[in-house]
Amino acid sequence: MDTRWYEIRLDGRLDERWASWFDGMTVEAEPGGITVLRGQVADQAALHGLLARLRDLGLPLISVRPDDEER
Secondary structure, three states: OOEEEEEEEEEOOOOOHHHHHHHOOOOEEEOOEEEEEEEEEEHHHHHHHHHHHHHOOOOOOEEEEEOOOOO
């Protein structure tokens, strides 16, 4: 399996209760109305599914980056 850690930044607010909708990723609010999701993603197909859910919420995507230092 190609499991990797990712950090996804969004322009807008989601609270922590959304974590279960995003496969258990942590949901963290940052100053300036930014939400950061962090966690493991099983593979590229799972990443695309996660990004599709974010698209459906209508929050602008700021960045998606692998976070190889997370463990």
